[in-house]
Amino acid sequence: MAENLLYYGDNLDILREHIKDESVDLIYLDPPFKSEQDYNVLFEEQNGTRSKAQIKAFEDSWRWDQESAMAYQEVVEGGGEVSRAMQAFKIMVGQSDMLAYLSMMAPRLLELKRVLKSTGSIYLHCDPTASHYLKLLMDAVFGGNIVNEIIWHYRKWPSGKYAFQRNHDVILFYARSRSQERTFNQLFMERAPSTLKRFGTSKIVSGYDEEGRRLPSRTEEEDSEGVRMDDVWDIGRVPPIKQFFPTQKPEALLERIIKASSNEGDVVLDPFCGCGTTVVVAQRLKRRWIGIDITHLAINLIKYRLQDAFGPEIVKEFEVIGEPVDLSGAKALAEEDPYQFQFWALGMVGARPVEEKKGADKGIDGRIYCHDEKNGKTKQIIIQVKSGNISSAQIRDLRGVLDRVQ
Structure with a gap:
């Protein structure tokens, strides 16, 4: 099995069935925020400009139903603290959509704790929609092993x-345990411009005399590494023109x-892999990685990003698990979820799914x-995906579509 693994499927099932206890060094997860929005995958045109074509990747909406x-x-x-927390949430929010969301997150966080090494850390990315509940969870x-609440500060157009x-x-x-051996x-x-102007890059030494009076700051010849990073990070967002996902x-x-x-060599896990930023960066920094996503649309996008960043040879360094590898697997996927079968089939030939709209493009997948x-000139190959027997009438219909788009 390859060192780097990309799984298609529900991350709860993947964690329970495939990921061993205490086998992961670092977890980063950017789960749905319960924003009540639909999120689309965005595509580029051949000339590098952003296409109007989009296709829905997932619905970030949760409903209290029998499954939740x-x-x-x-x-x-x-039982345990998580059980008590969930019962408290039910008292606070009732059998609501928020409780459905937390009921989805709780078992996944428990599994993530199980697979994390005692020296490992987990970073959970969230926004104000549910962050206060997620922190309690x-x-x-x-066990309250919070290390930092990091603020990622960015700028965007006013609204x-x-x-x-x-x-x-x-x-x-958060840390897996209170161990002082935690990797950090x-x-x-x-340094701030005023500090650089006064002291340059030299190491600053300060302290107190025997009577407790503060001594003037002085410098040593040794260069300083800078100021220790704090928990407010100013990092710009991905410009819309360069986004694959809006998130x-x-x-x-x-x-x-x-x-x-x-x-280097540690294992990084992202259970909500999305467009694959975590695995691309982990690969660049010489970490081993595990990515999980529930849509073939995302899996195909991640494979594309890896090959775009590291060249076609990168496919030898990771294994995709959960995709059909034979005819019976393809049939099973088509029966289970026709849309995921369609995305998988298009990915097999390097095709881009069409946007979800009616009209002249109806019949083009x-x-x-x-x-x-x-x-x-740039030309296009039109693809229609069928999971069963193809009739002559369907071929004639596709021919009619070709005539309309030419």
């Missing part, structure tokens, strides 16, 4: 007139987390763009 009630009951019956799971502009996310940094590599920031996080953010809480060297 069963998940809640499973956690409560497990993390306290229950990790709204009746509140302060919201320009930050919260990242909850101190990072440093540049995509910048590589600089993941680079900081991975450098601080892991070493994907496109491949290619360059005609003779006339210098």
